[in-house]
Amino acid sequence: MLTRNCLSLLLWVLFDGGLLTPLQPQPQQTLATEPRENVIHPPGQRSHFQRVKRGWVWNQFFVLEEYMGSEPQYVGKLHSDLDKGEGTVKYTLSGDGAGTVFTIDETTGDIHAIRSLDREEKPFYTLRAQAVDIETRKPLEPESEFIIKVQDINDNEPKFLDGPYIASVPEMSPVGAYVLQVKATDADDPTYGNSARVVYSILQGQPYFSIDPKTGVIRTALPNMDREVKEQYQVLIQAKDMGGQLGGLAGTTIVNITLTDVNDNPPRFPKSIFHLKVPESSPIGSAIGRIRAVDPDFGQNAEIEYSIVPGDGGNLFDIVTDENTQEGVLKLKKPLDFETKKAYTFKVEASNLHLDHRFHSAGPFKDTATVKISVLDVDEPPVFSKPLYTMEVYEDTPVGTIIGAVTAQDLDVGSSAVRYFIDWKSDGDSYFTIDATEGTISTSELLDRESTAQYNFSIIASKVSNPLLTSRVNILINVLDVNEFPPEISVPYETAVCENAKPGQIIQIVSAADRDLSPAGQQFSFKLSPEASIKPNFTVRDFRNNTAGIETRRNGYSRRQQELYFLPVVIEDSSYPVQSSTNTMTIRVCRCDSDGTVLSCNVEAIFLPVGLSTGALIAILLCIVILLAIVVLYVALRRQKKKDTLMTSKEDIRDNVIHYDDEGGGEEDTQAFDIGALRNPKVMEDNKIRRDIKPDSLCLPRQRPPVEDNADIRDFINQRLQENDVDPTAPPYDSLVTYAYEGNGSVADSLSSMESLTMEADQDYTYLTDWGPPFKVLADMFGEEESYNTDKVT
Numbered sequence: 156m157l158t159r160n161c162l163s164l165l166l167w168v169l170f171d172g173g174l175l176t177p178l179q180p181q182p183q184q185t186l187a188t189e190p191r192e193n194v195i196h197p198p199g200q201r202s203h204f205q206r207v208k209r210g211w212v213w214n215q216f217f218v219l220e221e222y223m224g225s226e227p228q229y230v231g232k233l234h235s236d237l238d239k240g241e242g243t244v245k246y247t248l249s250g251d252g253a254g255t256v257f258t259i260d261e262t263t264g265d266i267h268a269i270r271s272l273d274r275e276e277k278p279f280y281t282l283r284a285q286a287v288d289i290e291t292r293k294p295l296e297p298e299s300e301f302i303i304k305v306q307d308i309n310d311n312e313p314k315f316l317d318g319p320y321i322a323s324v325p326e327m328s329p330v331g332a333y334v335l336q337v338k339a340t341d342a343d344d345p346t347y348g349n350s351a352r353v354v355y356s357i358l359q360g361q362p363y364f365s366i367d368p369k370t371g372v373i374r375t376a377l378p379n380m381d382r383e384v385k386e387q388y389q390v391l392i393q394a395k396d397m398g399g400q401l402g403g404l405a406g407t408t409i410v411n412i413t414l415t416d417v418n419d420n421p422p423r424f425p426k427s428i429f430h431l432k433v434p435e436s437s438p439i440g441s442a443i444g445r446i447r448a449v450d451p452d453f454g455q456n457a458e459i460e461y462s463i464v465p466g467d468g469g470n471l472f473d474i475v476t477d478e479n480t481q482e483g484v485l486k487l488k489k490p491l492d493f494e495t496k497k498a499y500t501f502k503v504e505a506s507n508l509h510l511d512h513r514f515h516s517a518g519p520f521k522d523t524a525t526v527k528i529s530v531l532d533v534d535e536p537p538v539f540s541k542p543l544y545t546m547e548v549y550e551d552t553p554v555g556t557i558i559g560a561v562t563a564q565d566l567d568v569g570s571s572a573v574r575y576f577i578d579w580k581s582d583g584d585s586y587f588t589i590d591a592t593e594g595t596i597s598t599s600e601l602l603d604r605e606s607t608a609q610y611n612f613s614i615i616a617s618k619v620s621n622p623l624l625t626s627r628v629n630i631l632i633n634v635l636d637v638n639e640f641p642p643e644i645s646v647p648y649e650t651a652v653c654e655n656a657k658p659g660q661i662i663q664i665v666s667a668a669d670r671d672l673s674p675a676g677q678q679f680s681f682k683l684s685p686e687a688s689i690k691p692n693f694t695v696r697d698f699r700n701n702t703a704g705i706e707t708r709r710n711g712y713s714r715r716q717q718e719l720y721f722l723p724v725v726i727e728d729s730s731y732p733v734q735s736s737t738n739t740m741t742i743r744v745c746r747c748d749s750d751g752t753v754l755s756c757n758v759e760a761i762f763l764p765v766g767l768s769t770g771a772l773i774a775i776l777l778c779i780v781i782l783l784a785i786v787v788l789y790v791a792l793r794r795q796k797k798k799d800t801l802m803t804s805k806e807d808i809r810d811n812v813i814h815y816d817d818e819g820g821g822e823e824d825t826q827a828f829d830i831g832a833l834r835n836p837k838v839m840e841d842n843k844i845r846r847d848i849k850p851d852s853l854c855l856p857r858q859r860p861p862v863e864d865n866a867d868i869r870d871f872i873n874q875r876l877q878e879n880d881v882d883p884t885a886p887p888y889d890s891l892v893t894y895a896y897e898g899n900g901s902v903a904d905s906l907s908s909m910e911s912l913t914m915e916a917d918q919d920y921t922y923l924t925d926w927g928p929p930f931k932v933l934a935d936m937f938g939e940e941e942s943y944n945t946d947k948v949t
Contacts, residue, residue: 215302216266220274221310230257230303233264235286237295245289250282250300257282257303266303274305275342307344309404313353313394315339318408324375326382326414334364334373339394339406354399358407360390368399373410382414383451418456418511421520422448428525429503431485435493436533440486443472447482448505448522455509457481464502464523472528474503485526493532494566500527536624537563537573537616544614544628546596549635550604558587560595561628563616571620578627581612587632589614596630604634605670638730640670642679644738651756652693653747654714656707661696662742663705667726669734677729684723684737693722693742705740714744 216231238244248259248266257280259266285298315337322335343350355371357364365376373390390410397403424446431444450457461474461483473486483503506521514520539561546559565571575594577587587610588599594614610632617625645668652662667679681695681703692712696704705722720742727735745756923934 215279215304217304217306218268218272220272220305220308222268222271227258227267227269230266230268233259233266233284233286235264235296237286238264243289244295245287247285247287248282249285251277251280253282256280259284272305274307274344275311277305278344279304307347307350309343309348309350309397311342311350311396312404313339313341313396313406315392315394315406315408318410320408320410321413322373322410323413323415325417327379327417327419328375330375330378332375334375334412335410337366337371337373337392337394337408337410339371339408341396343396349397349400349403351396352398353394353396356393356395356399358391358393360388360410360412363388364390364412366392373412380414381419382416382453383420386414388412388414416453416456417514418452418507418509418520419514420451421522422450422459422505422507423522424448424505424524426524428527431526431528432531433487433491433528434531434533435491436535437487437491439488439490442484443487443528444485444526445477445482446485446503446524446526447480448524450481450507456507456511458508459483459505460508462504462506464504467499467501471499472501491530492566493530497530498528499530500525502526532567534621534624535565535567536626537565537618539563539616539626539628542628543631545631545633547633547635548598548602550602550637552598552602554599554601555597557595557597558632560593561589561614561616561630562594563626563628565618571618573616574619574622575614575616578613578615586610587612596632602634604636607634609633636671638671638728638732638734641734641736642667642669642726642728643736644668644724644726644740648740650705650740650742651745651753652707652712652720652742653751653753654712654744655747655749656709656712658707658710660707661704662693662707663740664702665705665724665740666702669728671728671730671734679729680727682725684725687723692720695722695724705742712744714746718744720744 218228218230222228233246235244235246242262245261246259246264247261248254248257256268256270256272257266258269280303281300282303283298283300286295287293288295317338320335320337324332324334337355339353339355341351341353345351354368355366356368357366361376363375363377363380364373366373371392371394373392388411390412391407392410393405393407395403395405425448429444429446433443437443446461448459448461450459459476459481461476463472463474471487471489471491473488474483475486476482477484483505502523502525504521504523510520540563541561544559544561548556548558552558561575563573563575565573574591575589576591577589579585586598586600586602587596589596594616596614610630612630613627614630615625615627617623645666648663648665650663656662665681667681669677669679678699679701681697683691683695692707692709694706694708696706698704703724722740722742724738724740725735726738727733743756745753747753923930
């Protein structure tokens with residue numbers, strides 16, 4: 156069959172297609188294009204008006220794919236009308252596959268395919284052909300392009316590129332419900348024959364599913380498929396080319412189809428009665444049993460809600476759903492008592508949470524079952540008659556006094572005797588004792604309410620038959636107050652009365668406090684002491700609300716006559732026995748304005764309320780004065796020390812003053828001081844200081860060359876000496892001012908004129924003002940003398 160098809164194709168290509176030129180040139184026409192002509196000039200003749208017939212005529216060649224013959228496959232023949240058969244024309248081939256896939260006979264122009272071709276790898280090849288003069292190597296005609304197409308054969312089966320497939324469809328779906336669409340791909344040429352035309356069919360999976368042979372859509376073929384019966388289906392799909400005809404190639408794939416769940420099944424209890432046994436000692440809220448209804452559905456369709464049908468046991472029990480197991484968990488809402496009731500019976504209902512309206516007609520989606528609970532007897536500890544005992548006792552009650560009792564009973568069948576004891580962990584100080592048989596509580600020590608107002612401890616009761624079974628109860632004992640402390644004034648008051656006070660004027664409101672625990676409604680009463688009631692200057696007015704007012708009885712008071720008044724006030728409480736105290740209030744007479752505002756009082760009145768005496772105040776003031784004196788002395792010494800340091804510095808540019816402790820002998824006393832030091836500082840090195848004189852400080856100047864005598868300096872010193880002689884406030888020692896040298900390292904050198912050989916008229920001292928305030932004074936002094944001398948000369 157394949158050989159016959161290839162032979163027919165070859166004959167059609169060679170003769171009916173018109174792609175190759177015959178041996179003798181003649182007019183031809185291609186299959187796909189209009190006829191074309193190449194204008195060629197014959198050798199030796201060139202005419203602008205001569206029209207030459209075309210030399211090549213072709214559109215495309217065809218070659219069969221997958222050729223398995225022993226000889227190269229003949230493709231076609233190229234021929235030029237300039238080839239006369241004399242062997243002077245050479246044919247060349249270039250382009251896709253030239254030389255490797257296709258070869259050409261250079262003399263005859265025959266083209267062969269030298270290896271098998273696959274259309275799915277490369278469907279066509281583009282090549283270029285040219286006729287060349289074999290002697291001159293020049294092209295006889297322009298290069299032309301042509302195509303060799305690979306003719307397809309059915310060598311590829313359909314393939315499912317996305318397989319295997321996974322699909323799902325709801326259970327109970329009707330016939331024809333869409334499931335999935337599959338698609339197969341054939342690599343053969345879809346434009347040639349039926350090699351790529353695919354048809355689908357089911358090889359395995361019938362009669363549950365069907366497939367459309369053209370589109371590959373899979374649908375359900377049976378109604379009401381039940382997931383609970385069968386959930387998974389495996390369907391084998393075949394895709395065959397050649398339109399499904401005999402001889403076509405086929406490919407297969409598997410489709411795994413799952414039936415998804417719908418709520419088409421109600422919950423069902425596996426049995427109608429559930430029996431449970433519960434101990435009576437089970438705590439409230441504990442789980443006492445589990446029951447389960449079965450629902451064959453899956454996921455949320457199998458979620459079950461349990462409830463107790465109103466009736467017996469509805470108030471004692473509760474049921475909740477375990478989300479993991481979908482079981483109904485029974486819990487206890489109230490305690491059980493075997494001696495009261497030994498059994499309970501009630502019904503439990505199970506229903507679905509998520510209903511599907513399509514299946515309501517199948518019946519109610521719920522079920523009921525009966526639960527029977529038997530209460531088991533348990534040996535229980537004694538039970539106290541109260542959950543909390545509160546007792547009261549007065550403070551200072553004698554030791555051994557019974558203040559109350561507790562009672563506990565064994566409620567079990569064949570009750571046992573009970574023993575009582577105090578939990579010493581809660582009553583570590585042992586203020587109370589309890590009778591082990593009767594349960595009476597008594598004091599073991601004296602109680603003080605002001606120390607501890609309330610006691611809280613526990614009492615334990617145990618069964619004689621089983622001491623390990625115990626119960627506990629809290630005891631709260633309040634210690635009642637006994638009136639043992641008298642009331643007192645709550646705070647110390649600073650009471651003042653104006654000199655111009657009028658009778659009946661309230662000058663102070665007082666209140667009282669009692670350290671006893673005053674019961675509700677207790678009242679305090681205020682009054683004057685009996686000894687102060689005779690011709691009182693003040694009286695006490697009781698306001699009957701636990702406060703009282705100090706009231707004046709005189710028309711005006713005088714500080715000169717009496718500055719302080721002491722008023723004894725008696726305060727009583729209303730408890731039993733009655734307690735009272737006398738409190739003395741201090742009232743100070745002050746000067747006030749017409750509105751009653753205090754203007755001034757004795758200073759002592761300010762401090763008396765806080766307990767300071769006059770002597771203490773004087774001592775405090777004396778200490779403050781001493782501290783101030785020490786501070787002033789310290790500051791003065793610091794300043795004097797700083798001044799001495801500045802005056803004795805060798806680098807100080809100011810005057811150097813030498814102080815003596817004795818009075819000089821005047822101008823005639825040449826032994827006390829040598830005036831030559833003013834002219835030559837070197838003389839001071841040889842100067843002999845008097846033995847009876849000890850200078851405070853001695854600052855020797857640097858050695859300078861001697862200078863000539865200067866009349867201005869002599870006159871200046873004489874003037875200063877005269878001023879000190881006539882000054883009665885001058886100290887009893889001479890002061891020597893030396894201007895003969897400057898400080899060490901001074902950039903300005905010496906400021907004295909004693910070293911200058913020039914006249915003062917030649918000096919200009921104005922530049923000294925730029926050096927600062929200290930030098931400005933010196934510049935002004937010498938400037939004035941220069942102007943004075945100039946005026947005198949003129």
